[in-house]
Amino acid sequence: MKLLLLLICAAVAPAMTGAQSTEAPVRQGPGVTVPRLMSQVGPQYTSDAMRRQIQGSVHLECVVQLDGTTSSIKVVKSLDAELDEQAIKALQQWRFEPGTKDGRPVPVIITAEMTFTLGGKPAPTGADAPVRVYSRLDTDGSTLAYDISQQRLTNAPSWDPQTAAQPPLSVGEAIADAKRWLQEKPAPETTDYRFLNAMLMRIAGRASDRWSYQINFSSGTAVVTVVVLFDRSIVEPRQIARQP
Numbered sequence: 001m002k003l004l005l006l007l008i009c010a011a012v013a014p015a016m017t018g019a020q021s022t023e024a025p026v027r028q029g030p031g032v033t034v035p036r037l038m039s040q041v042g043p044q045y046t047s048d049a050m051r052r053q054i055q056g057s058v059h060l061e062c063v064v065q066l067d068g069t070t071s072s073i074k075v076v077k078s079l080d081a082e083l084d085e086q087a088i089k090a091l092q093q094w095r096f097e098p099g100t101k102d103g104r105p106v107p108v109i110i111t112a113e114m115t116f117t118l119g120g121k122p123a124p125t126g127a128d129a130p131v132r133v134y135s136r137l138d139t140d141g142s143t144l145a146y147d148i149s150q151q152r153l154t155n156a157p158s159w160d161p162q163t164a165a166q167p168p169l170s171v172g173e174a175i176a177d178a179k180r181w182l183q184e185k186p187a188p189e190t191t192d193y194r195f196l197n198a199m200l201m202r203i204a205g206r207a208s209d210r211w212s213y214q215i216n217f218s219s220g221t222a223v224v225t226v227v228v229l230f231d232r233s234i235v236e237p238r239q240i241a242r243q244p
Contacts, residue, residue, distance in 0.1 A: 023106060023107060024107075025063045025072075025106070025107035025108060025109045026099075026101050026106050026107070026108055026109070027108075027109055028108075031101050031102040032099060032100070032101045032106075032108065033099050033100045033101075034099055034108065034110065035064040035068075035096035035097060035098055035099040035108050035110060036096060036097040037094065037095075037096055037135070037136075038068065038095045038096055038097055038199065038201055038214075039094070039095045039133075039134065039201045039202055039203070040090070040093070040094045040095075040132055040134075040135065041090050041093040041094065041132065041204060041205055042090060042132045043058075043083070043086040043087045043089070043090035043114050043116070044086050044089075044090075045083070045086070045116055045118075046082045046083065046086060048082060049080055049082050049083050049116070050118065052080075053118065054079065054080045054082075054083060054116065055116055055117050055118055056079045056080075056115065056116060057077065057079060057113050057114065057115040057116070058075060058077065058078065058079045058083055058084055058087040058113070058114050058115075058116075059075070059076045059077035059111060059112075059113050060073055060074065060075055060076065060087055060088065060091055060111060060112045060113075060114070061073070061074050061076050061109065061110075061111045061112075062074075062091060062109070062110060062111075062112070063107050063108070063109055063110075064096045064098060064099060064107065064108050064109075064110055065098065065107050066098050066105050066106070066107065067098070068095045068096045068097060068098055069095065069096075070091055070092060070094055070096075073088050073091055073092065075087070075088070076111065079116065083116055087112075087114045090114065091112055091114075093205045093206065094112075095202070095206065130147040130148065130149060130150075131147065131148050131149070131150060131153050131203060131204050132145065132146070132147055133146045133147065133148055133201070133203050133212055133227055133235050134146040134201060134212070134214055134225070134227050134235075136225060142239050142240060143239070143240040144225070144237045144238075144239055144240075145237065145238050145239075145240055146225075146227045146235040146236075146237050147235075147238070148203075148229070148235055152229075152233075153203060153204065153210055155231070156203075156210050156212075156229050156230055156231050157169070157230040157231055158209040158210060159209060159210075159211050159230065160209055167200065167211060167230060168230050169213070169228070169230045169231075169232060171198050171200075171213065173232070174198060174213035174215060174228040174232075175195060175198055175213075175215055177228050177232050177234070178213075178215040178217070178226035178228055178234070179193065179195075179217075181226060181234045182217070182224070182226065192219060192220075193217040193218070193219055193224060194217060194218045194219075195215075195216075195217055196216040196217055196218050196223065197215075197216050198213055198214070198215045198216070199213070199214045199216075200212075200213060200214075201213070201214050201227075210230075211230060212227050212228060212229050212230070212235070213227070213228045214226075214227055215227075215228060225237075
């Protein structure tokens with residue numbers, strides 16, 4: 001199974017149902033920045049849908065609130081009742097850096113597209129299913145996905161911000177590891193990587209105690225993202241081509 005996750009701004013505004021903000025959500029336009037995806041959970045391909053060979057895309061619409069959570073989720077293009085439900089459950093767990101209007105955080109309407117593709121054989125599920133740490137939509141329409149195995153997630157050091165002020169891997173160490181990895185890549189396209197920012201991301205939902213760093217660098221006009229786990233290993237990205 002391949003899951004292609006895309007984010008675009010919605011064209012219409014649904015009624016607010018969440019309690020996070022009483023302010024009306026805004027559409028993309030002058031002065032509006034789109035919410036930035038920080039962490040996500042991929043939808044599960046149900047065994048019945050796989051048996052019935054259901055493939056295609058679910059289009060959803062939601063509001064990204066000021067705390068980065070999603071609300072007012074609705075299906076705008078259905079694929080299958082079971083897969084629609086799984087897509088909604090996944091989107092409920094996505095977390096964002098909120099959007100802004102004129103520099104001020106505001107609720108912003110987005111749509112998410114989740115494409116279910118069997119790819120010739122059933123995808124692993126349950127304990128064998130890969131875990132999506134981070135993904136990014138590139139300008140060519142493809143998705144850069146950072147996935148790890150369940151075992152790799154289990155073996156990663158845990159961290160509870162409520163009981164430990166500092167994570168087991170400092171941000172300075174993570175940046176150094178990311179720079180080293182970029183410089184040691186076979187036949188690197190460039191050695192001019194300028195550090196932009198570093199963010200902590202919770203893996204596999206807000207209740208998880210496993211985290212990673214997202215380290216962003218600029219290289220010419222491109223932004224290069226390196227994902228570092230707390231065990232100091234790098235998550236190798238893979239490119240998922242845009243579905244025709």
